[in-house]
Every structure is written in C-alpha cells, then in structure tokens.
Amino acid sequence: xxxxQKRTVLLSREPVALYKILKFENLAASGxxxxxxxxxxxxxxxxxxxxxxQKKIRVGDExxxxxxxxxxxxx
Numbered sequence: 001x002x003x004x005q006k007r008t009v010l011l012s013r014e015p016v017a018l019y020k021i022l023k024f025e026n027l028a029a030s031g032x033x034x035x036x037x038x039x040x041x042x043x044x045x046x047x048x049x050x051x052x053x054q055k056k057i058r059v060g061d062e063x064x065x066x067x068x069x070x071x072x073x074x075x
Contacts, residue, residue, distance in 0.1 A: 004064070004067055005067060005068045006068075007025065007069070007070050007071070008012075009025060009071065009073065010075025011057075011072055011073070013044050013060045014056075014057070014059055015058050016056070016057050017055070017056065018034075018038060018045065018050060018052070018053065018054070018056075018063070019032075019034040019063045019071065020030055021057055021072075022034035022037065022043070025041060025070060027068060027070075028065075034053075035053045038051060039053065040052060042058045042065065043063065043064070043065045045057070045061060047062075051056065059073060059074045
C-alpha cells in the first residue's frame with residue numbers, strides 16, 4: 001500500500017452511493033463504468049471487496065479502486 005495514491009474525499013452530506021464517488025473522483029469515466037468495476041469485484045470498501053453498486057458510503061470509510069485509496073472525511 002506504500003505506492004498507492006491516497007486522496008481525501010470531503011462529504012458535505014451522507015450517505016453517498018459508492019458508484020457516484022468513483023465517478024466524481026474520476027476513477028471511472030461514467031456511472032456505468034463505475035458500476036461495472038464494482039460488479040467485477042475491483043473495488044474494496046474498508047478492506048473488503050464490495051459488489052453492491054448502491055453501497056452507502058459514509059465519513060470514515062475507505063475505498064480502494066485502480067490503485068487509489070480514497071479516505072472519506074467530513075466536508
């Protein structure tokens with residue numbers, strides 16, 4: 001994980017669907033592509049593979065996708 005890019009994502013309201021965060025953080029080109037990544041098991045939330053596209057993300061969660069760690073913080 002040392003070579004993984006880390007980013008902080010600030011949420012002004014929660015929860016937010018997982019696929020939307022991937023899209024807004026440009027880890028996927030579209031919502032459809034984000035859903036595809038999730039369905040294929042390419043996304044982890046809090047250390048576990050997550051396959052639910054509508055998984056609700058809250059402050060304190062961590063998402064890993066495409067070699068990027070997103071740390072969800074209050075905004």
